[in-house]
Amino acid sequence: METILTAAKLSLWVSLSATLLIALVGIVLAYFLARHNFRGKHLLDVLISIPLVLPPTVVGYALVLLLGREGWIGAPLYRLTGWSFVFTWQGAALAAFVVALPLMVRVSRAAIEAVDQDLIHASTVLGKSEWETVIKVVLPLARGGIMAGILLAFARALGEFGATLMIAGNIPGKTSTLPLSIYSAFQSGDDALAQTLAILLTIISGTVIYLAGKWTSSRWI
Amino acid sequence: MDIALSVCFRKAFASGFSMDVSWQAGREIVVLFGPSGAGKSLTFQTIAGLVKPDEGHIQLGDRVFHDTRAGIDLPPQSREIGYLFQHHALFPHMTTRENVLYGHLQPRSSEAAAACAAMLARFHLEGLEQRHPGALSGGQRQRVALARALMRKPRVLLLDEPLSAVDLAVRRSIRNELKALQRTLGIPMVIITHDLGEALALADRLVIYDHGRVLQAGTPEAVLQNPQNELITAWAGHAPLQGERIFSF
Numbered sequence: 001m002e003t004i005l006t007a008a009k010l011s012l013w014v015s016l017s018a019t020l021l022i023a024l025v026g027i028v029l030a031y032f033l034a035r036h037n038f039r040g041k042h043l044l045d046v047l048i049s050i051p052l053v054l055p056p057t058v059v060g061y062a063l064v065l066l067l068g069r070e071g072w073i074g075a076p077l078y079r080l081t082g083w084s085f086v087f088t089w090q091g092a093a094l095a096a097f098v099v100a101l102p103l104m105v106r107v108s109r110a111a112i113e114a115v116d117q118d119l120i121h122a123s124t125v126l127g128k129s130e131w132e133t134v135i136k137v138v139l140p141l142a143r144g145g146i147m148a149g150i151l152l153a154f155a156r157a158l159g160e161f162g163a164t165l166m167i168a169g170n171i172p173g174k175t176s177t178l179p180l181s182i183y184s185a186f187q188s189g190d191d192a193l194a195q196t197l198a199i200l201l202t203i204i205s206g207t208v209i210y211l212a213g214k215w216t217s218s219r220w221i
Numbered sequence: 222m223d224i225a226l227s228v229c230f231r232k233a234f235a236s237g238f239s240m241d242v243s244w245q246a247g248r249e250i251v252v253l254f255g256p257s258g259a260g261k262s263l264t265f266q267t268i269a270g271l272v273k274p275d276e277g278h279i280q281l282g283d284r285v286f287h288d289t290r291a292g293i294d295l296p297p298q299s300r301e302i303g304y305l306f307q308h309h310a311l312f313p314h315m316t317t318r319e320n321v322l323y324g325h326l327q328p329r330s331s332e333a334a335a336a337c338a339a340m341l342a343r344f345h346l347e348g349l350e351q352r353h354p355g356a357l358s359g360g361q362r363q364r365v366a367l368a369r370a371l372m373r374k375p376r377v378l379l380l381d382e383p384l385s386a387v388d389l390a391v392r393r394s395i396r397n398e399l400k401a402l403q404r405t406l407g408i409p410m411v412i413i414t415h416d417l418g419e420a421l422a423l424a425d426r427l428v429i430y431d432h433g434r435v436l437q438a439g440t441p442e443a444v445l446q447n448p449q450n451e452l453i454t455a456w457a458g459h460a461p462l463q464g465e466r467i468f469s470f
Binding site: 119121125141 | 269297299300302312314372
């Protein structure tokens with residue numbers, strides 16, 4: 001029972017942290033990809049989206065190369081602070097962030113693109129800055145898609161396994177999220193635990209996906 | 222004519238469509254008339270600063286909106302234009318009152334609240350303050366859009382097809398309201414239509430558009446007396462009507 005609670009709490013904590021960051025970064029990325037043309041736009045799009053199709057192990061490996069103790073960013077970070085993403089819950093959250101971000105960006109970008117151009121023009125002609133137009137018109141009208149994107153990202157973060165294993169390992173109570181705990185339980189022959197965890201994860205993820213669907217259909221007519 | 226608005230620009234679009242137009246307006250009702258796709262709405266967007274011309278000069282009174290050679294291009298926010306979009310472009314997530322208030326530069330000020338109340342009364346929108354645009358009729362939506370556009374005290378009014386979304390029965394009254402509004406405000410009012418009957422009923426000055434060019438401009442009488450366009454010729458009775466040509470125009 002304690003294993004279940006610990007894993008569930010850790011999973012929620014890691015996924016919520018990743019989702020919070022995804023919501024903030026994702027809205028900005030989605031808006032700029034939807035409404036602006038700039039150099040490197042397509043490259044940025046590919047960079048954000050590629051974790052959708054790569055095996056999560058490759059994403060995890062890339063994160064280790066980048067942020068591991070000997071990584072390009074990780075090495076100077078470790079020298080300066082004595083801390084590294086490797087084998088920490090922050091590492092797990094970062095893996096979830098990278099893997100789940102494209103879902104959020106794609107769904108909310110589509111919602112932002114669907115906002116009638118005339119409404120944006122009307123706001124501009126009425127003297128409102130781009131920032132004001134975004135806050136008062138674009139985001140409220142795209143909120144269904146944005147919320148759906150955030151929930152989908154949360155569901156994906158909850159289910160993250162491969163990249164998490166690569167950068168954060170599988171340390172009980174520290175980085176063993178629900179998916180990793182299921183793997184450990186199955187490996188050690190504890191089928192009852194594996195089943196309980198699997199059912200729990202399925203229920204949570206199913207609920208989140210259901211809510212995401214409801215949000216998408218709540219639109220202003 | 223005392224020129225209040227002067228529009229002259231060229232623009233080639235990526236689609237292959239190109240525009241080269243020039244016309245002036247006094248403090249009067251000017252109607253841009255022509256088939257859809259002639260560049261009338263694009264002209265409005267260019268005046269409003271939403272589309273940047275390749276070359277041109279656009280001036281309202283003593284304020285230069287755009288002058289390619291002088292490198293002047295005022296942002297749309299500071300052009301002080303009242304723009305009525307073809308489908309009204311009301312914000313669907315805001316109520317009537319919120320839509321109208323949005324037109325004010327400081328929507329939260331008490332001054333804005335007073336101006337909004339006056340505007341709602343002026344356009345007979347009392348009782349509809351809390352409704353969303355989805356729950357309004359075409360005519361009501363248009364009055365909300367007009368009220369919103371007038372909140373910032375525009376120096377020119379651009380109305381894109383203001384009569385297309387309302388019932389035939391209320392068109393005449395809206396026509397009269399628009400004329401009265403122009404007289405009260407004393408600013409240039411430019412109206413787009415593809416209905417020649419409406420154009421003639423409204424216009425102090427008529428500008429005929431086709432394929433991104435101005436075919437003819439002048440008072441309705443002058444245009445009718447010396448038509449340089451097949452349809453106007455037909456309308457003025459100088460040539461036999463050509464059946465479907467009229468409807469396709």
